[in-house]
Amino acid sequence: MKVIRLACLLLLIPLAMGAVAYQRVQVQDPYMDMHTGPGRGFPAVQIVERGEWVEILMRKTDWFKVRTENGKEGWVVRSQMEKTLTGAGVRKNFRDVLMDDYLNRRLEVGFAAGRFDGDPSLSVRSSYRFNNFIVGEINLSQVSGAFSSSRIVDLSLQIAPYSDNRFSPYFNLGFGHFKNEPKAPLVNALDTSATTAVVGVGLRVYLTRRFIVRADFKNYVVMIDTDRNEEFQQWLTGFSFFF
Amino acid sequence: MLNKGICKILVLLFLTSFLATGCSLHPGRGNDQKSQEVPPEEAPGQVIDPAVERRDISVPKIDTENWEIGLYAGVLSVDDFGSRAIYGARAAYHVSEDFFMEGAYAVSTVVDTSFRTIGLPIFPNEEEDLKFYSFSLGYNFLPGEVFVGTKWAMTSSMYFIFGVGNTEFIGEDELTYSVGFGLRVLPRDYLTLRIEAKDNIFESDLLGTNEYKHNMEFNLGFSVFF
Numbered sequence: 001m002k003v004i005r006l007a008c009l010l011l012l013i014p015l016a017m018g019a020v021a022y023q024r025v026q027v028q029d030p031y032m033d034m035h036t037g038p039g040r041g042f043p044a045v046q047i048v049e050r051g052e053w054v055e056i057l058m059r060k061t062d063w064f065k066v067r068t069e070n071g072k073e074g075w076v077v078r079s080q081m082e083k084t085l086t087g088a089g090v091r092k093n094f095r096d097v098l099m100d101d102y103l104n105r106r107l108e109v110g111f112a113a114g115r116f117d118g119d120p121s122l123s124v125r126s127s128y129r130f131n132n133f134i135v136g137e138i139n140l141s142q143v144s145g146a147f148s149s150s151r152i153v154d155l156s157l158q159i160a161p162y163s164d165n166r167f168s169p170y171f172n173l174g175f176g177h178f179k180n181e182p183k184a185p186l187v188n189a190l191d192t193s194a195t196t197a198v199v200g201v202g203l204r205v206y207l208t209r210r211f212i213v214r215a216d217f218k219n220y221v222v223m224i225d226t227d228r229n230e231e232f233q234q235w236l237t238g239f240s241f242f243f
Numbered sequence: 244m245l246n247k248g249i250c251k252i253l254v255l256l257f258l259t260s261f262l263a264t265g266c267s268l269h270p271g272r273g274n275d276q277k278s279q280e281v282p283p284e285e286a287p288g289q290v291i292d293p294a295v296e297r298r299d300i301s302v303p304k305i306d307t308e309n310w311e312i313g314l315y316a317g318v319l320s321v322d323d324f325g326s327r328a329i330y331g332a333r334a335a336y337h338v339s340e341d342f343f344m345e346g347a348y349a350v351s352t353v354v355d356t357s358f359r360t361i362g363l364p365i366f367p368n369e370e371e372d373l374k375f376y377s378f379s380l381g382y383n384f385l386p387g388e389v390f391v392g393t394k395w396a397m398t399s400s401m402y403f404i405f406g407v408g409n410t411e412f413i414g415e416d417e418l419t420y421s422v423g424f425g426l427r428v429l430p431r432d433y434l435t436l437r438i439e440a441k442d443n444i445f446e447s448d449l450l451g452t453n454e455y456k457h458n459m460e461f462n463l464g465f466s467v468f469f
Binding site: 124 | 339340383429446
């Protein structure tokens with residue numbers, strides 16, 4: 001289905017769908033509300049009664065589109081779907097971000113904005129959790145300064161001693177590459193391309209189980225040549241989510 | 244006599260009753276009879292053999308549609324440098340029914356025609372390329388429905404979008420903040436049409452003084468959920 005829709009988008013051709021087998025479940029609550037759209041703001045216009053069978057057509061976030069045996073369609077929230085039975089007579093287990101997933105979360109993706117040595121900066125980052133305390137992160141930053149633009153790529157390890165808390169602080173240690181290009185009108189200014197080390201501290205705050213606000217402070221030491229190091233400080237705040 | 248006769252009868256009765264039961268003399272026989280009565284296939288303790296067939300049900304996977312990719316086109320007005328067409332692509336991940344995160348990349352052009360007409364060209368060429376990318380957080384508010392005629396209702400949602408990104412033209416990178424709102428309409432569950440208005444803000448000193456530039460963008464687009 002997904003591949004077909006991607007192809008449909010790319011080729012801009014109408015999609016002719018064949019017969020698709022859907023999962024069937026039986027309602028066990030006195031009734032289930034069927035909303036017109038996948039969200040609590042959409043009105044509930046129909047119900048399915050206990051004992052009726054429904055087909056699950058698709059899922060968007062925590063909402064399931066179902067079709068009853070007499071052809072009515074609507075969206076049902078996950079909490080109501082949880083009390084349905086499958087054809088084998090067992091309770092349907094809907095995969096969601098449960099506590100286990102939260103504790104086993106691995107991949108996190110996000111972006112952040114802030115200041116690098118007083119200039120505005122933008123970062124995109126992705127991190128992988130090796131265990132409860134150690135996280136590896138790749139970070140791409142773009143700094144748009146008044147006189148020059150810089151790009152930084154860095155790899156770092158984070159130690160998060162309280163990673164199961166809603167407020168999870170961490171230490172950051174890494175290395176990377178720093179590239180600086182002066183803006184065109186500045187004559188005699190040279191490009192800088194150098195290795196950089198980075199240390200920092202940060203805080204993750206979980207707004208929901210998969211949605212995170214992050215704040216970072218980082219200190220970059222750029223090793224420009226054997227005699228010269230330059231230090232830059234970066235402040236960042238941003239959003240991340242994990243899969 | 245009578246007593247003798249009774250005694251004989253009693254002895255006979257005793258012997259016949261003893262022989263008739265036969266249990267003590269032939270201990271194995273009773274077990275043989277029992278095993279003949281009970282069919283050999285039924286194990287002790289199993290009273291009913293349920294004639295129910297286990298249903299082996301293969302469960303089709305539920306189609307989860309949280310990713311959205313699409314194309315858009317519109318008009319970007321770059322402060323001081325004209326309004327030109329902008330073309331872009333975007334991908335969004337819907338974290339919950341309220342929030343989504345989006346990455347976008349777009350191309351446009353800037354012109355310094357008005358400066359050239361008064362003899363003060365700013366750019367090397369009159370028309371220069373502009374590249375824009377951004378990462379945004381969107382919040383769905385005012386979910387609802389749009390009615391077309393009397394028979395067709397499409398779900399819709401207004402959203403706010405806040406982003407950070409980069410605008411690049413004539414070799415300069417400008418960190419850009421975007422603030423906007425839009426309307427998303429879904430004619431099908433997997434197809435989205437969008438109208439969006441945004442203000443892309445960056446700081447620039449191209450014309451001598453450093454100031455915030457407000458660059459209005461209006462675009463129309465479609466995207467597909469998968």
